[in-house]
Amino acid sequence: MIRAKFDLAFSGFTLQAQMDVAAQGVTAIFGPSGCGKSTLLRCMAGLEHSASGYLHVNAETWQDDARGIFLPTHRRLLGFVFQEPSLFPHIDVRRNLEFGYVRTPPSQRKISWERTVDLLDVGPLLHRMPAGLSGGEKQRVAIARAILAAPRLLLMDEPLAALDVQRKREILPFLVRVQRELSIPILYVSHHVEEVAQLAEQLVLLRDGRVVASGPLTQMFARLDLPIAQDEDAGVVLDTRAAAYDERHHLLRLDFSGGQVYVARPALAPGQPVRLRIQARDVSLALSEHHDSSILNRFRATVVELASAPNPAHAMVRLDAGGTVLLARVTQRSLEQLQIGVGSKVWAQVKTVALME
Amino acid sequence: MVISPDDWSAVRLTLALATVVTVLLLLIAIPIAWWLSHTKSAWRGPVSAVITLPLVLPPTVLGFYLLVAMGSDGPIGRLTQALGLGVLAFRFSGLVVASVLYSMPFVVQPIRNAFQASGRRPLEVAACLHARPVDAFFSVALPLARPGLLIGAILGFAHTMGEFGVVLMIGGNIPGQTRVLSMQIYNHVEALEYAQAHWLAGGLLVVSFVVLVSIYLYDPKRRMF
Numbered sequence: 046m047i048r049a050k051f052d053l054a055f056s057g058f059t060l061q062a063q064m065d066v067a068a069q070g071v072t073a074i075f076g077p078s079g080c081g082k083s084t085l086l087r088c089m090a091g092l093e094h095s096a097s098g099y100l101h102v103n104a105e106t107w108q109d110d111a112r113g114i115f116l117p118t119h120r121r122l123l124g125f126v127f128q129e130p131s132l133f134p135h136i137d138v139r140r141n142l143e144f145g146y147v148r149t150p151p152s153q154r155k156i157s158w159e160r161t162v163d164l165l166d167v168g169p170l171l172h173r174m175p176a177g178l179s180g181g182e183k184q185r186v187a188i189a190r191a192i193l194a195a196p197r198l199l200l201m202d203e204p205l206a207a208l209d210v211q212r213k214r215e216i217l218p219f220l221v222r223v224q225r226e227l228s229i230p231i232l233y234v235s236h237h238v239e240e241v242a243q244l245a246e247q248l249v250l251l252r253d254g255r256v257v258a259s260g261p262l263t264q265m266f267a268r269l270d271l272p273i274a275q276d277e278d279a280g281v282v283l284d285t286r287a288a289a290y291d292e293r294h295h296l297l298r299l300d301f302s303g304g305q306v307y308v309a310r311p312a313l314a315p316g317q318p319v320r321l322r323i324q325a326r327d328v329s330l331a332l333s334e335h336h337d338s339s340i341l342n343r344f345r346a347t348v349v350e351l352a353s354a355p356n357p358a359h360a361m362v363r364l365d366a367g368g369t370v371l372l373a374r375v376t377q378r379s380l381e382q383l384q385i386g387v388g389s390k391v392w393a394q395v396k397t398v399a400l401m402e
Numbered sequence: 403m404v405i406s407p408d409d410w411s412a413v414r415l416t417l418a419l420a421t422v423v424t425v426l427l428l429l430i431a432i433p434i435a436w437w438l439s440h441t442k443s444a445w446r447g448p449v450s451a452v453i454t455l456p457l458v459l460p461p462t463v464l465g466f467y468l469l470v471a472m473g474s475d476g477p478i479g480r481l482t483q484a485l486g487l488g489v490l491a492f493r494f495s496g497l498v499v500a501s502v503l504y505s506m507p508f509v510v511q512p513i514r515n516a517f518q519a520s521g522r523r524p525l526e527v528a529a530c531l532h533a534r535p536v537d538a539f540f541s542v543a544l545p546l547a548r549p550g551l552l553i554g555a556i557l558g559f560a561h562t563m564g565e566f567g568v569v570l571m572i573g574g575n576i577p578g579q580t581r582v583l584s585m586q587i588y589n590h591v592e593a594l595e596y597a598q599a600h601w602l603a604g605g606l607l608v609v610s611f612v613v614l615v616s617i618y619l620y621d622p623k624r625r626m627f
Contacts, residue, residue: 090526090530091529092526092529117529118526118529118530119528119529119530119531119532119533119534119535119538120532123530124530125526125527125530127523127527129523131523131524131527133524133527133528133542133546134546135545135546135548136545144528144531144533144541145530145531145532148531148532148533148537149532190531191530191531194530194531194532
């Protein structure tokens with residue numbers, strides 16, 4: 046477990062955050078700009094000296110002000126990836142990578158030099174100077190540098206935010222690889238729903254310096270009472286497994302606890318985990334099953350909760366489709382005309398299923 | 403050639419003085435600049451002001467106080483006598499002390515700017531990569547401040563070469579001891595030896611110009627004064 050609690054007061058801003066998260070996989074710290082996400086991460090790294098609280102990483106205590114314990118940053122076995130790559134400009138990529146590596150006792154090193162260089166594909170960059178690299182290359186080097194410092198906890202502060210869409214797409218697969226292949230718990234700060242949906246298993250929601258809610262990402266994304274449901278990109282995340290492939294129609298079937306969906310994707314090994322996202326705006330409701338519709342994925346569902354949306358014309362609808370929750374965003378007018386309310390039996394028609402790959 | 407052995411002695415003395423002063427200044431100015439660029443202490447303002455004073459004070463004022471302080475009854479004079487060093491005034495060592503103080507702002511300022519320009523981030527990154535603060539200072543902060551260090555050293559050297567008022571007050575005009583280049587030029591002019599004054603003054607002008615041009619070519623964006 047990673048247990049953290051920090052209090053910090055700036056002029057006009059107070060951070061009072063407490064969270065307990067599993068010390069494995071990616072935990073996203075999610076919230077709007079200025080909610081204290083980055084500050085919380087800096088507190089955990091020991092970079093905010095006036096913050097008080099505690100931080101326990103598994104069996105180790107890095108900070109516990111009540112007991113007078115404060116490990117300075119350089120003695121915390123962490124990796125920090127900043128929003129700007131922050132490579133040292135006066136030394137080449139190899140020496141940047143070596144910076145933390147040589148300062149880590151060999152007995153503490155967990156992931157080899159070769160494996161890290163391979164994983165982030167920075168081998169061809171070793172002799173280049175940071176100034177000559179693209180934004181994406183720099184961030185890859187920064188991530189490799191952090192991993193080579195043998196972190197027990199990897200802190201990432203919006204590592205993709207400074208990159209354009211193209212570069213983001215270039216880096217995301219590397220982050221997924223880091224997450225899948227290395228057993229380092231990652232705390233990932235972001236205000237981007239898409240990124241979080243793709244990478245994280247756990248979610249900590251931060252608002253105005255406080256933790257609003259935390260828990261498994263799929264559950265959090267399926268709730269209507271949290272601010273994420275009000276996001277333009279609101280929608281559920283489903284963890285599915287690859288099943289049969291329909292060769293005639295070139296469609297892949299994915300199974301999950303509440304049913305199955307078809308996606309236009311090449312075959313995958315049966316059983317391979319696939320995370321997918323169904324955005325609320327891509328789900329429409331009907332009172333009967335439309336066999337005359339081109340929409341492929343239809344689910345019988347019951348309306349369990351209604352909520353307002355930022356746009357007064359819209360409503361958010363929470364559906365139970367055989368045990369799996371779906372969110373739909375429809376117009377208030379449709380709800381009225383179809384007389385849909387809590388308890389109504391409906392057919393949810395899913396226009397688009399996005400694979401998180 | 404109209405340059406006399408006395409002139410050469412003044413040139414040698416000046417170069418020796420400027421070299422010693424520059425080395426000492428770097429050793430002193432780096433920690434001061436570091437402190438000024440990172441401290442949140444209320445003393446930052448007053449300390450900055452004291453260090454910058456030589457920029458605005460007439461050299462004779464600074465020289466006068468130093469003369470009083472270094473004299474046999476002054477606080478520095480008593481200290482140096484107690485340490486068995488004798489009185490520093492009218493000696494090469496006195497010139498070194500005075501020049502260090504007089505040229506301090508020219509060295510501290512560019513180094514401080516360089517430290518401030520690179521900011522806290524590189525040090526935070528270094529700390530996250532397990533570098534202790536002293537390690538981070540030598541392996542990151544100092545190399546990143548190299549342009550500032552170079553400019554500070556050059557300015558300190560050049561400024562020490564050209565000083566006159568402070569030397570006049572505290573060192574006098576003792577051949578081989580305190581008679582530096584600027585003093586020698588003054589002597590030539592007093593004696594109406596304009597040709598010799600031209601050689602020395604022109605030489606100093608050319609050297610100073612070349613030094614400044616090389617700084618601006620090295621880093622045209624950096625504004626010093």
